[in-house]
Amino acid sequence: MLASTCGFSVALACAITAGSGVDARAQTAEAATQRTRHVLPEVRVESANSSRPRRQDGSGAGRATRRTATPARTQTQQATVATSGATNDNSLRPMGGKLPQAGIPHPAQQSITVVDRAQIEQTSPTSLLDILQNVPGVSIARAGGIGGQIYLRGFSSNNWRSPMYIDGDRFRGRNTLQLNYFAPEEIERVEVIRGAGSVVYGSEAMTGLVNVVTRRPQVDPFGPWRIAHGGFSAGYSSVDNGFSTYEWAQAAGLGFDVLGGISYRKGGNYQTPSGAALNSDYESIGGNLRLGWSPTYNQRFELTLRDYWEEDGRAGGVGGAPGWPYTQVRQQPNQVHMAKLSYSGDFTDQLVQHVEGSFYANYFDTKLSTVNTATAGVVTSSVSHVGGPLVIGGRAQGVIPWEPAPWGLVKTTFGIDGFQEWRPGSTSWSVRQTATTSTISPETKTAPDNTQANVGAFVLNEWTPLKLLTLSAGGRFDWFNTTSELSPVSSTKALEVLRRNADVSTTAPTGSFGATVHVTPILDLLASVGTSYRYPTNSELFAFSATTIPNPELKPETGLTYEGGFQLNFPTATVKVTAFDSHYANFLQTVFVNYNGSSMTQRQNVGHATVNGVEAEWRWQATPSFNLYGNAAWLQATNTDTDTPLPFIAPWKGRVGVQYAPLGSGYSLGAAVDWAGAKTRISSTEEYPTGGYAVPSIYASFDLGILISPRLGDTKVHLSLQNIFDTSYVSAATYVNRSYPQSMYNPLLEPGRNFTARLVHTF
Numbered sequence: 001m002l003a004s005t006c007g008f009s010v011a012l013a014c015a016i017t018a019g020s021g022v023d024a025r026a027q028t029a030e031a032a033t034q035r036t037r038h039v040l041p042e043v044r045v046e047s048a049n050s051s052r053p054r055r056q057d058g059s060g061a062g063r064a065t066r067r068t069a070t071p072a073r074t075q076t077q078q079a080t081v082a083t084s085g086a087t088n089d090n091s092l093r094p095m096g097g098k099l100p101q102a103g104i105p106h107p108a109q110q111s112i113t114v115v116d117r118a119q120i121e122q123t124s125p126t127s128l129l130d131i132l133q134n135v136p137g138v139s140i141a142r143a144g145g146i147g148g149q150i151y152l153r154g155f156s157s158n159n160w161r162s163p164m165y166i167d168g169d170r171f172r173g174r175n176t177l178q179l180n181y182f183a184p185e186e187i188e189r190v191e192v193i194r195g196a197g198s199v200v201y202g203s204e205a206m207t208g209l210v211n212v213v214t215r216r217p218q219v220d221p222f223g224p225w226r227i228a229h230g231g232f233s234a235g236y237s238s239v240d241n242g243f244s245t246y247e248w249a250q251a252a253g254l255g256f257d258v259l260g261g262i263s264y265r266k267g268g269n270y271q272t273p274s275g276a277a278l279n280s281d282y283e284s285i286g287g288n289l290r291l292g293w294s295p296t297y298n299q300r301f302e303l304t305l306r307d308y309w310e311e312d313g314r315a316g317g318v319g320g321a322p323g324w325p326y327t328q329v330r331q332q333p334n335q336v337h338m339a340k341l342s343y344s345g346d347f348t349d350q351l352v353q354h355v356e357g358s359f360y361a362n363y364f365d366t367k368l369s370t371v372n373t374a375t376a377g378v379v380t381s382s383v384s385h386v387g388g389p390l391v392i393g394g395r396a397q398g399v400i401p402w403e404p405a406p407w408g409l410v411k412t413t414f415g416i417d418g419f420q421e422w423r424p425g426s427t428s429w430s431v432r433q434t435a436t437t438s439t440i441s442p443e444t445k446t447a448p449d450n451t452q453a454n455v456g457a458f459v460l461n462e463w464t465p466l467k468l469l470t471l472s473a474g475g476r477f478d479w480f481n482t483t484s485e486l487s488p489v490s491s492t493k494a495l496e497v498l499r500r501n502a503d504v505s506t507t508a509p510t511g512s513f514g515a516t517v518h519v520t521p522i523l524d525l526l527a528s529v530g531t532s533y534r535y536p537t538n539s540e541l542f543a544f545s546a547t548t549i550p551n552p553e554l555k556p557e558t559g560l561t562y563e564g565g566f567q568l569n570f571p572t573a574t575v576k577v578t579a580f581d582s583h584y585a586n587f588l589q590t591v592f593v594n595y596n597g598s599s600m601t602q603r604q605n606v607g608h609a610t611v612n613g614v615e616a617e618w619r620w621q622a623t624p625s626f627n628l629y630g631n632a633a634w635l636q637a638t639n640t641d642t643d644t645p646l647p648f649i650a651p652w653k654g655r656v657g658v659q660y661a662p663l664g665s666g667y668s669l670g671a672a673v674d675w676a677g678a679k680t681r682i683s684s685t686e687e688y689p690t691g692g693y694a695v696p697s698i699y700a701s702f703d704l705g706i707l708i709s710p711r712l713g714d715t716k717v718h719l720s721l722q723n724i725f726d727t728s729y730v731s732a733a734t735y736v737n738r739s740y741p742q743s744m745y746n747p748l749l750e751p752g753r754n755f756t757a758r759l760v761h762t763f
Helices: 002-018 020-036 117-123 128-132 492-500
Strands: 111-115 138-142 148-152 164-166 187-194 208-214 226-237 242-253 256-267 282-293 299-314 327-346 354-372 379-401 409-423 427-433 438-445 450-466 469-484 503-518 523-534 557-570 573-595 598-621 626-639 652-660 667-676 693-703 714-722 754-762
Touching: 111 573, 117 128, 117 187, 117 693, 117 714, 128 138, 128 148, 128 187, 148 208
Parallel strands: 164 208
Antiparallel strands: 111 187, 138 148, 187 208, 226 242, 226 754, 242 256, 256 282, 282 299, 299 327, 327 354, 354 379, 379 409, 379 427, 409 450, 427 438, 450 469, 469 503, 503 523, 523 557, 557 573, 573 598, 598 626, 626 652, 652 667, 667 693, 693 714, 714 754
8 A cells, every 4th residue: 555655656746847847837827817807706895875776675665785795705716716826835924813714604703713724734743633632622532543532612522412524514424433534634724613503503513513624726717727736745753653645736727627636644553651552553545536617706616526545443542442452443444435516606796695505425434343352361353344324415505795784784694404324234243262162253233224314404694783793693493304224123122112113303493692792993702602402313212232222212412502701802913712601401321211121221311411611712923923822721511410520521721832933034933832730520430530731842844945945946844843751641531441440541641752744845
């Protein structure tokens, strides 16, 4: 695999060199095109007494006017705008004093953090897990070199309470492994919405969501057909002796554009201060292709294809604890196949001025290998094949920016989305070996086929009646349907329940309201309240075993979140602080029940919890070259039924950093300290205490085309030394198995000192 990937890298590098002359001619033609065309219609605002014909309202009693200002362009449309460079890498520029803004729909008062491409380049992460670990309100639960989950405001993504989206579309199918599927080089930015998100995004967005924005075309599609841009990167990490590479190329013309790339990662067992974390190695390869067509400058169709393959081990964490020497769990392999057709358009002379939509299909396939040596003298090896699910879905959204009126400015965002999931039952086989015997259990189906479907519609309004006040209000309504087959259920009691209710449907409404008070040009006060919910998954509704009966009558988990805070907006600095109080009901728990005289277990809606916290984020461009930035979060979560702490909660966590980047100098230097407080308020039956830590790292980026020779073009080197003092520490959110003793695998230690180097060339 490595040899073939390196061969592809060399071939693409040769093609890049050969295409340099073509690129020069294409840039000349592109520049001429830019001088003679408007890339997108200019923004203009018409007054209320415009002579343009007005649209009658439904009653005919009056006429409504609206603004014709073009709404903010979407990610897809921005990709068609010609740029002077081929990349959005701003890692050598000062960070500035403003926090990056998200592109997906959300209430104006929502707490959001955006990790942009410049930050990703500077820190040289190995995985999406590493990108997310520095976001306020997020703690990582590591399972291996690239695998794991996140805790967002107190709840794990493994438990379907903080979904993942890709380019604005739900990415559903592998909650345990979903962070494995993307190499950092493929990502343009990551948007993390914190707090109740169900009003726009429906089920599972109880504590927020993560939206991964993949890299987009950066070229004007009009003009003659030409090879426009391309590049390659190669990186090394010392902690796991890892190597990664990414190659991409882009062409455009005649209204079309195409972008293709391939990524490869391979790393061994990562080192910790206590030694190598065995079974933490990984290898992955992924390819993507985007084909876009723009019939006009304000419309775009796009076909996206993506395929990803990986093998990796779970040294600990969810599904891996207690780790070596008791268990070895590996994905061999883990794959996803993705396809999407999307559209976006802006129409300045229509009521609905912005429209976007998509239709996607994702198929997952995983083989999970487990070797269990927990029983002395016995080795049990098993392989589970989790085929599917196949998920198809889509969305359609529109934006209406209404004309200014006596009652103020109003913008309405509305949409509909849904998915259909087909999940076949898993199969497994095993071999149990002792010194004298070997017992083989043939491959059998362990769960029935099932399906789940969802359709939801939402409306989100923003109203500015006064310059000092912005109000937002939204609502959403969802319908769910879940079905299950009966085979291979063998439990008589489980069959009795399923026969009566193997096809269930339900509905769920959600809503939110928020207000922003612009007290001064510097100070904004923020407040909101929102509801959220999570509909039970197929496996929760129809879970069965010899001692477990299903419960198809489960209700959605529900949440109610209150938020308040402030934002300071200085010319060179931004500070945002948010406090929140969340209350959750109908949480699913496993309880003992008496069923026809037998003691059984069943999932029921019996849990209640509260989560409270404060999150802060700031940036200050102190001088044109010097920037101070950071974030901090405090969190406390309680099971209110038992008045005990919820497990795996990081009480205090944050990052402080500094950047020195003289504009035009060709280099950028940075340093950061990641810190956390000790976790002593614990659920003693589910976790161990963890200590506090402060882990410093340093970063440097250099533009060789500026520092050495212009002949090197856009060539950059990114260096970092992470965990400088080789500190031994554990994330408070990492899962442990309390049935086994504490060790470097239980909970799993974070990586030790790590030197990284990455060479990036763009033409």
